[in-house]
Amino acid sequence: MTTSELSAAVAGMPRIGDPAPSFTAETTQGRINFPADYLGKWVIFFSHPADFTPVCTSEFMTFATMQEEFAAYHTQLVGLSVDGLYSHIAWLRTIKDKISFRDMKDVEVTFPLIEDVSMKIAEMYGMIMPGEDSTKAVRAVFVVDPKGTIRAVIYYPLSLGRNFDELLRVIKALQTADHFSVATPADWRPGDRVIVPPAGSCGSAKERMDGHVDGVECQDWFFCTKEITEQEVESAIRGV
Ligand code: BEZ
Numbered sequence: 300m301t302t303s304e305l306s307a308a309v310a311g312m313p314r315i316g317d318p319a320p321s322f323t324a325e326t327t328q329g330r331i332n333f334p335a336d337y338l339g340k341w342v343i344f345f346s347h348p349a350d351f352t353p354v355c356t357s358e359f360m361t362f363a364t365m366q367e368e369f370a371a372y373h374t375q376l377v378g379l380s381v382d383g384l385y386s387h388i389a390w391l392r393t394i395k396d397k398i399s400f401r402d403m404k405d406v407e408v409t410f411p412l413i414e415d416v417s418m419k420i421a422e423m424y425g426m427i428m429p430g431e432d433s434t435k436a437v438r439a440v441f442v443v444d445p446k447g448t449i450r451a452v453i454y455y456p457l458s459l460g461r462n463f464d465e466l467l468r469v470i471k472a473l474q475t476a477d478h479f480s481v482a483t484p485a486d487w488r489p490g491d492r493v494i495v496p497p498a499g500s501c502g503s504a505k506e507r508m509d510g511h512v513d514g515v516e517c518q519d520w521f522f523c524t525k526e527i528t529e530q531e532v533e534s535a536i537r538g539v
Pocket residue numbers: 348349352353354355356457458
């Protein structure tokens with residue numbers, strides 16, 4: 300693929316660092332303007348392939364059960380599929396009335412689920428992947444920050460349900476990185492050591508290597524870490 304073909308292929312897909320494309324939509328909770336209605340909050344904007352399907356049902360029950368936990372990290376949930384509003388409403392009612400999954404039952408989904416029968420929003424966000432299915436959205440996740448900027452993008456195929464611990468970990472890691480001006484290493488969880496950014500912002504490389512920057516430990520000039528306790532992380536990003 301040439302560079303211009305590559306650009307054309309990805310042109311319609313919002314990327315990390317882009318402003319989240321705006322739209323107005325009907326949802327199960329009324330009309331929304333996205334991302335304008337959510338400025339000042341983090342958002343997980345996600346798509347699912349279809350109403351009345353089992354993997355999606357398990358995901359919605361999990362999202363709904365974790366909604367308060369996401370809210371504790373100032374994060375709202377917004378879902379989308381290319382089904383219509385009446386299908387959404389009937390599906391969510393059936394989930395509440397009839398479905399149990401693991402230890403979840405009587406689960407009410409109160410976050411907005413967008414109807415997108417025209418597929419305009421799904422196309423705008425690159426949620427339709429014709430190689431997988433041209434009439435359904437894949438399982439896309441866009442993490443949008445309080446300024447309306449896309450900060451993470453994760454895609455799963457139709458057959459694979461998302462990992463919700465990971466989605467929460469992504470939210471905590473991005474908020475921690477923003478608050479403390481650090482990066483988070485592989486499999487980071489609150490309480491693990493964080494990566495200190497390149498020298499300059501936190502002492503020179505020599506000062507850090509010599510152990511002269513408080514709390515910073517360097518194994519080489521490019522690999523420096525420091526402790527931020529779980530309590531410090533939680534109180535910074537969650538306010539507890
Ligand atoms: C599901 O959610 O179960 C599903 C949806 C579309 C294709 C395959 C599975």
